[in-house]
Amino acid sequence: xxxxxxxxxxxxxxxxxxxxLVTIIALFLLAGAFVALLPGLGQRQxxxxxxxxxxxxSAAAGGLTAAILSLERKRxxxxxxxxxxxxxxxxxxxxxxxxxxxAAAGFVPGSALAWFTIMPASPTLDPQxxxxxxxxxxxxxxxxxALGMLAGALLPPARATLLTLLVCxxAAAGxxxxxxxxxxTPASGYFLLAEVPAGWPLGxxxxxxxIGLATTAxxxxxxxxxxxxxxx
Amino acid sequence: MGIPPVKSSTPEALWSARxxxxxxxxxxxxQNLERRPLLDGFSLxxxxxxxxxxVAQPDASASLLLRALAGLARVRGRIEMAGTGDPSRAGWARxxxxxxxxxxxxAWMSPREALQLAARLAELSHEETDRxxxxxxxxxxxxxxLERPMIHGGPGLMQRxxxxxxxLGDPEVLLLDEPLRALDxxxxxGLLTIPGARRTVIIAIRYPASEGGICSGVAxxxxxxxxxxxxxxGLDARGLPLSMRGIEALAAASGGPAG
Numbered sequence: 001x002x003x004x005x006x007x008x009x010x011x012x013x014x015x016x017x018x019x020x021l022v023t024i025i026a027l028f029l030l031a032g033a034f035v036a037l038l039p040g041l042g043q044r045q046x047x048x049x050x051x052x053x054x055x056x057x058s059a060a061a062g063g064l065t066a067a068i069l070s071l072e073r074k075r076x077x078x079x080x081x082x083x084x085x086x087x088x089x090x091x092x093x094x095x096x097x098x099x100x101x102x103a104a105a106g107f108v109p110g111s112a113l114a115w116f117t118i119m120p121a122s123p124t125l126d127p128q129x130x131x132x133x134x135x136x137x138x139x140x141x142x143x144x145x146a147l148g149m150l151a152g153a154l155l156p157p158a159r160a161t162l163l164t165l166l167v168c169x170x171a172a173a174g175x176x177x178x179x180x181x182x183x184x185t186p187a188s189g190y191f192l193l194a195e196v197p198a199g200w201p202l203g204x205x206x207x208x209x210x211i212g213l214a215t216t217a218x219x220x221x222x223x224x225x226x227x228x229x230x231x232x
Numbered sequence: 233m234g235i236p237p238v239k240s241s242t243p244e245a246l247w248s249a250r251x252x253x254x255x256x257x258x259x260x261x262x263q264n265l266e267r268r269p270l271l272d273g274f275s276l277x278x279x280x281x282x283x284x285x286x287v288a289q290p291d292a293s294a295s296l297l298l299r300a301l302a303g304l305a306r307v308r309g310r311i312e313m314a315g316t317g318d319p320s321r322a323g324w325a326r327x328x329x330x331x332x333x334x335x336x337x338x339a340w341m342s343p344r345e346a347l348q349l350a351a352r353l354a355e356l357s358h359e360e361t362d363r364x365x366x367x368x369x370x371x372x373x374x375x376x377x378l379e380r381p382m383i384h385g386g387p388g389l390m391q392r393x394x395x396x397x398x399x400l401g402d403p404e405v406l407l408l409d410e411p412l413r414a415l416d417x418x419x420x421x422g423l424l425t426i427p428g429a430r431r432t433v434i435i436a437i438r439y440p441a442s443e444g445g446i447c448s449g450v451a452x453x454x455x456x457x458x459x460x461x462x463x464x465x466g467l468d469a470r471g472l473p474l475s476m477r478g479i480e481a482l483a484a485a486s487g488g489p490a491g
Binding site: 003006010013014017075076077078079080081082083084085086087229231232 | 340
């Protein structure tokens with residue numbers, strides 16, 4: 001029997017009992033609901049608001065991830081599992097999958113809500129382009145969660161949370177506000193999502209997805225190494 | 233005069249064979265463990281079946297040592313447990329159990345859920361899980377609170393469940409760091425009488441008092457090194473009390489680490 005399903009299920013239950021599952025789902029759902037409820041807010045396009053909402057939700061989810069993993073170490077629950085011969089990498093991946101599932105459970109309906117708001121405002125919008133923009137932004141969200149795992153494996157809860165929030169918010173703000181940083185950061189997907197009505201070459205979205213996924217993989221590998229060397 | 237041959241290959245027959253008792257293989261063998269200032273070239277060999285009381289100055293040294301043996305803290309040096317130097321799941325990880333001062337269980341779980349999870353992680357069959365869970369429930373007095381979340385039972389319940397969960401996988405080596413400290417000394421002594429003659433138990437205690445009947449040996453760590461190791465009966469022989477001061481006096485009278 002693999003230990004992985006047991007650890008993932010345990011992580012999902014812990015998220016559920018501690019209301020963090022609902023919080024993460026609500027964060028991503030609210031990003032879409034915000035655009036759907038307030039489509040004409042300010043001078044910005046609804047797609048821009050959705051990109052901003054996703055960036056905020058991702059930074060918050062990253063911070064929450066950092067707090068969760070760091071607390072698992074501090075409270076000794078990670079140690080209890082490790083002393084039952086559960087490999088630390090199994091712990092890390094189990095928690096990542098549980099958090100990913102929670103984020104996806106809010107991201108998918110939130111994106112559907114956003115789509116139904118953005119589409120009437122931009123009738124010529126290509127659904128494929130919107131989906132690619134979403135995937136690019138989603139890869140940035142994944143990187144935020146992975147950064148939270150790295151910070152949570154290294155630092156105490158408060159510092160891990162703050163650091164993750166700051167880095168994710170800075171990367172998203174850079175992507176949305178600084179033109180030179182748009183194609184270089186894992187958060188460049190937010191910019192592509194904001195500019196989806198204006199159009200961009202599909203290759204740019206693929207590049208953004210690649211950067212986001214590669215960053216996620218690197219951060220997770222770093223988190224694995226950090227957790228392997230950490231005291232539990 | 234030859235040693236009589238072993239008549240059967242069952243674990244009990246092997247264990248009771250005189251040749252095994254003569255050899256006294258080591259269940260725990262650590263050499264030159266380093267993590268200053270708590271461990272500074274620490275070495276210890278604990279024979280199979282020993283019940284060792286571990287005390288330290290500062291007491292964090294004993295805690296760090298047990299966590300290092302359990303693979304929870306990183307130290308430099310060589311550790312062999314249950315006859316192997318491989319700390320992975322295929323090596324000693326499944327044959328060693330650890331219970332810390334903080335049980336580390338999820339408080340929302342019921343004792344039954346915690347025991348079933350421990351059994352699942354130990355890869356026990358359903359029948360074996362049921363059989364061992366029943367035995368643990370009876371032994372640790374969990375029947376009255378088996379289905380309620382442990383948060384309602386307080387730290388004493390969680391510590392009893394943690395100990396029961398640790399024994400569920402039938403570990404060869406049991407590492408106990410200030411276990412059951414939420415319970416009174418008499419109850420603690422009763423619950424810490426761990427079954428299994430082949431099982432090696434190391435108990436780290438800050439204030440030893442009620443462990444006299446449980447442990448056969450004692451080891452003292454001072455300034456990160458093994459200051460003394462020997463039989464606990466040495467205290468009685470010299471009329472010393474079972475306390476930190478008594479153990480220090482025994483170490484001073486013995487004059488060396490090799491016990």
